[in-house]
Amino acid sequence: MAQPPAPLEFPTDYPLKVLGRPDNEFRARVHAIVLRHAPVIAAERVSERLSANGNFLSISYLLPAESRAQVEALVADLRACDGVLMLL
Numbered sequence: 001m002a003q004p005p006a007p008l009e010f011p012t013d014y015p016l017k018v019l020g021r022p023d024n025e026f027r028a029r030v031h032a033i034v035l036r037h038a039p040v041i042a043a044e045r046v047s048e049r050l051s052a053n054g055n056f057l058s059i060s061y062l063l064p065a066e067s068r069a070q071v072e073a074l075v076a077d078l079r080a081c082d083g084v085l086m087l088l
Contacts (some may be wrong), residue, residue: 014065018078019086022050022057026083030059033081037074038063056085 008014016034020026027048034041038061045062065071078084 008068010068011064011066014063014071016061016063017088018059018084019056020083022054026057027059029081029083030078033077034061034063034074037070037077040064
């Protein structure tokens with residue numbers, strides 16, 4: 001039987017991808033939530049990608065996570081955010 005993955009050790013760089021419909025309001029809501037939980041994010045740690053047909057936008061972050069509680073609170077807020085379709 002395979003070993004379970006090792007638990008995360010904090011602080012760590014935590015990758016997060018948020019998927020929704022492409023509009024400026026979605027971008028602004030997501031970024032405001034992320035900044036509330038991780039107030040210092042360098043621009044090169046954020047990227048966006050539009051789907052092939054332009055129907056979906058993914059925003060990827062490499063967050064400086066300090067604790068599991070920080071990550072769990074961020075994910076909970078993003079799940080409750082209007083327009084967020086999926087989190088990876």
